[in-house]
Amino acid sequence: RKEVEQDPGPFNVPEGATVAFNCTYSNSASQSFFWYRQDCRKEPKLLMSVYSSGNEDGRFTAQLNRASQYISLLIRDSKLSDSATYLCVVNPRGAGNMLTFGGGTRLMVKP
């Protein structure tokens, strides 16, 4: 089983739609959680950290469910510019404390 699993998609949605991605992680001791965004042929960029109480940044809402070991990202009022791959990232708190990256979920927002 992969440490961080995501549905690769693609999710094809119209402009203005609400879309949600889920991600599951295997290490229950994981401490830090993030969503990264990666545009085609570009580097991953931090979108937002995910806190236990959930957090919101404009149209983006991230939730953490420790009991079920999953993280979600909700995007409201999708824009064309939201088209990208969204990477779920977890610090499994193992040896070296390396961040572990999911394979990403591709989102395509259509006019």
Add this chain to the structure above:
Amino acid sequence: NAGVTQTPKFQVLKTGQSMTLQCAQDMNHNSMYWYRQDPGMGLRLIYYSASEGTTDKGEVPNGYNVSRLNKREFSLRLESAAPSQTSVYFCASSETNTGAYGYTFGSGTRLTVV
């Protein structure tokens, strides 16, 4: 504010050639990392340096060597390039080795080995 700078951006090598990928960060971060990204494989850690003076293997270290030259710079060397090393290489840095604040990535090096 440059962040993480990688050079070169593109490179084509012949099988057996060697090269060094350069990475420098200006954020005074302690930890630095080298990843490769292949279609369908996601990001895979090659080597990392938790702090100046230390380096450790990641998930896919074979065929690579690294040098943490100083706090700012972390280079990746391919001694004898193979077609299987065709990939996009990303350098990243973080404030601490706990990953608590995430990583900042460079813009990547697209390497093709023919």
